Amino acid sequence: MSEEQFTNSTTIEPGLKVTIQGTTYIARDGDVLGREGTVATEELGSINTVSRRHAVVSKREGFWFITIPKSVNNSTKLDGMEVERDAPQKINGTRILKMSESCVVTLSPG
Structure with missing residues (x-):
């Protein structure tokens, strides 16, 4: 394997930066934010007003997206506007995602 091939095969694509209370996590396509999610569970696991699977991270055509499932009952706002399920x-x-009164998350592309 040439050096160029090796370099290309080890490139890690940037993720979506998820910052909660000063701690930044990297979310990848398919990750979930929530009490039983795959990212930031240390921060979100004990917040009862956050759903178990509150938000799903996805990447399409080079852009990051956040989706709030229909199963989430709590008010969830993105930049101050209620998010359609x-x-x-x-x-x-x-962008600022307010998952509940006690949980504010900053999202930014990596």
Whole structure:
């Protein structure tokens, strides 16, 4: 394997930066934010007003999206606006996701 091939095969694609209370996590396509999610469970696991699977991260055509499933009952706002359920929201630049009164998350493409 040439050096160029090796370099290309080890490239890690940037993820979506998820910042909660000053700690930043990297989310990848398919990750879930929530009490039983795959990212930031240390921060979100003890917040009862956050659903078990509150938000799903996805990447399509080079852009990051966050989707709030229909099963989430709590008010969830993106940049101050209530998020429509099961409607992917594009993360273009830094966005603020308020998952509950006690949980505010900053999202930004990596």
